Amino acid sequence: MTLAWAGFLGRKVGVLVVTLLIASLAIFLCLYLAPGDPATVIAGGTKPNPAVLAHIRLEYHLDDPWWQQYLRWLKGVVTGDMGTSFVYHTSVASLLRARAFSTALLVMYAGAIIVGVGVAAGVMSSLRGRFARTIINVATTIAMGAPTFVVAVVLITIFSTGLSWFPIYGSGSGLLGRLDHLTLPAIALSLSFLAYVASITRAAVDEEKSAEHVDTARSRGLRERLITRRHVLRNAAAPILTVSGISVAGLFSGTAVAEQAFGVQGLGSLLVDAAAKKDLAVVQMISLLMVAAFVIVNVLVDTINAVLDPRLTMERGRA
Amino acid sequence: MNTTGSVTATTILEVRDLGVRLPTGEGPRQIIDGVDISLAQGEALGLVGESGSGKSTTLRSIVRLLPKGAEIDGRVTLAGADVLTLPDPALRRLRGTEVAVVFQDPRVHINPLRSVGDFLIENLVDVQQRPRREAESTVRDILRSVGISDADRRMRQRPYELSGGLLQRVMIAAALATGPKLILADEPTTALDVTTQEEVMAILDEERRARGLAMLFISHDLDLADAVCDRIAVMKDGTIVEELGAEGLRQHATHDYTRALIAARPTLDPAHTVPAGQPDSSTDEPVLSVRDLRKVYRVRPTTGRAREDFVAVEGISFDLRPGGSLAVVGESGSGKSTTAGMIVGLTRPTGGQVVIGGESYANTRLGAKQRRARGRKVQMVFQDPYSSLDRRQTVRDCLREVLDVHGHVPVAQRDDRVDELIAQVGLTSTHARSLPRHLSGGQRQRVAIARALAADPSVLILDEALSALDVSVQAQVIDLLVRIREETGVALLFISHDLPVVAHISDEVLVMHRGLVVESGPVHEVLREPREDYTRELIDSVPREGWTPRRRSSRLATNQGVS
């Protein structure tokens, strides 16, 4: 048993590392894919004179072979030396450091809402009567069509005129203050994912409800509640987990919109700002972080799934 | 209908005028109507019928295990309780203590995410409120009696780690563990190999008798039910058409349907078979010749271990003469289907030669033209009638396509040829205009046969082509094949696990076991006097008149490993 697990984890980590390497390489190469000379690209929207360009070339070692530059860049990512932004005139690392916490908090907040409310809604929609199911279905359908910025605008409309439960703009300070300010963004960010998770949950529970092994359990006289808990929900967990994982992973990129809409000083809004100013160095770094977060979350979800269903640890190898 | 049991103190099950309506897209449909059953304590009743006869629904009604929206009439009395009016808590108690169900496919009926042990003790602990330790020891004893010796290890394992036969024994053990008075078995061995079937049935039969349990046994196999039951009830279209004592079933059956069912099923006894095919003209060159055919797969059995070779087919050789009929017989994993796949080119052989009509096909990649040429010599009919036809093509288009692809019939005559083919397989022009979903399984297989014949092959391979069909439909298709062989002189290569059918339709037989040919020869000789142990075992496992399943008690289930 343990041998299978070692192999499984080994494979997962291996794929993770390879994916990150290739992703980072692709992100790095964007510098060369962008139109224009790399030094100009790094300078971003600013129009530097030849002296500045030469300085950039030196600092970024642009005359070295590309693979050397890549390795140096990669090393910088790991050690925290991510270079300087010529657009913001400060080190990339310090830019990120200042904003990382807000974004992390936002993602966790939204993630909690998605998993907590989404799964609960899906389960209720499947197990309770027709009324609950219809209401949740309608809500889900509408919510799935509501992207973050739409929800943001609606929320801002509601809470700026009349109700003032939550502050609309800014990041706040202190943990509670931050959470207060992040509530509306979290709701905006999570709503469409929440609906998706709810609908997949409902489908998964629906399917398990009519599974044959549930028939067997019923034929042996077990109570309905026990059957639901032990046989239906447990077995439905796998697809629900997978979808939740993908949703949470997708949250990272959604912070761009949520933070921008509500004026939160986080990595997402920085990403948008940097892109508008064509500061590729910052954009590269944040993208890399988000991609890494996405991939790592997915590996975690796969692992949890395998704990629940060890069949997933077996390799599917055939000639 | 005659009911032989009267309501006595020892009647364990009494079903009176049971009717069930199930909701469908077009409104409620009557599945069973007016069913009467009476079962005394310790008695076994076999409920036999084809698909759609309502036998499963009857079984489920007895424990009220029907889907939502089902409407039930009549009366079911089980162990003195009126099942249909019982309040839920009492119904659950009944389900957990007085009766137990053994379902058909253990792999989907046992929760794959929980251990075997948890499954076994589940209702002992939760319904019968027994302490866990006591439940575990009860279960351990029962596992031993169903032939699973290393009970502790098995109980820790998950269902996917056990083979089908082992898993069904676990299902039976779970049924026995609660100490019920009645066992409901819904085709418990249909999904198993015939030798495994004998073993599992023997266990079920023996244990049931030893504990004095009554049993309602559902099957489509009349002989099997005959062997383990005291009485047989034959169901058709939702009602019981005849009820018989199990002894001398074939002589005493009076109802037309029962007699038709009996007649449709070929027997192993060579004296009863229709002499098949032409006399031995061994001077002709074989139309199909297989030499040292091999197929090896590289698999990694578990992570961490190196890839190894799995030999699916190990150097088999045989000849098929023009117009002959050869059967390749074996259980699952014997390599018979892989062999067929290699002959038609679906699987690349690892070694060996296939010579069809003089042309040699080795294991190189063939061009489209060569594949088409081969398609004109050998064709195949597959097992599953439901997915053997493109669901978007009408029958006519399907057949026409074959003619268009091969081009051996002039364009102007193709439509006529399609009509000919349709008539040849016993279908009408209405069928020709239909889509597959409007046809029954038997009809679809006829279309598949017509499609195969459209290319005018000299060899027709039938890969378990009858296994998914009802008995009566099987008989029709067998007749069709015999007739086609006479009419067109096509040679048949019949791949099957079903010995009685093979005895009926083939001249010669090849017995395969684990990739090797174990025995071969004329069908009647091999069946009458098998030389190899495996062949004998195979023949002995076939249910027939006067047969009882016997346990191989000397062979306890040891490390069978993963399925």
Added chain:
Amino acid sequence: MTELSKVAVRKRQPLLLRRFATMTPLIRIASAVLLLIVLAAVLAPLIAPHDPTTPNALDSFGGPSGSHLLGADASGRDLLSRLIYGARLSLAGPAVVVLLMVPVGVLLALLAAWRGGITDGVISRVIDILFAFPGLILAIVAVAMFGAGFWAPVIALTVSYVPVLARVLRSVALKERNLPYVAALQVQGVSAIRIAVRHLIPNLLPMITVQAGVAFGYAMLDLAAISYLGLGLQPPTADWGVMVSEGQSSVIEGFPQESLYAAVMVLVTVVCINLIGGWFAERHDISEADL
């Protein structure tokens, strides 16, 4: 075990009529609404009462009136006209994305499913790696490289959606390809191309359509978000995403109309697409495969 059923040959009614008849009232409404929006997009120059980008300071923040049926925005531009023209751009982007991604996705899926082995392995690995890039991120990076506008986000989204489509289609294609009728065709010697074109693709068409619909909806959401962020189409172009962001500052001043109307348009369009897609999927028994 098979059931003996009678042969039933249906009379063929006109396709569209049959389809409409099977729709529930809700789906009929959704189809009608969607049709209206598409028509508005196509006929925009003919039916919009005003030019969407000409400012008119006098009408600034005007409420609903004879000449401005839905009122005017901060610069006095007619909201109704902006919404109508917005339909054009907001539908054009997703349409391009879908038109580009479907052929590529189908091709990859079929190649992987048909050839199996190494081809499948390589394609699957590439898909897995591309999977790590969320569409929005890719679009933002593209904008950082090539500048804001219509094409950079559209191409970036296409690249990020293709692996999603290919993965879903691959698994369905595999199931279809492994059905016995395909084997029967191979035994007949039918060429791979013919099998793919005449048998596999027609049978996969329902699934492809559903996925295309889903992708359209997501593309619409993503592209609108990108415009909202100022990284896509730029003001004064009337695109719904741009309208939401332009009008956002007015919301606090008590004039939420511009943002809200545009936001609602996005919402309604995507909901209609999802509803119709869901109905279509159900009709063709596509609920098991993950979307």
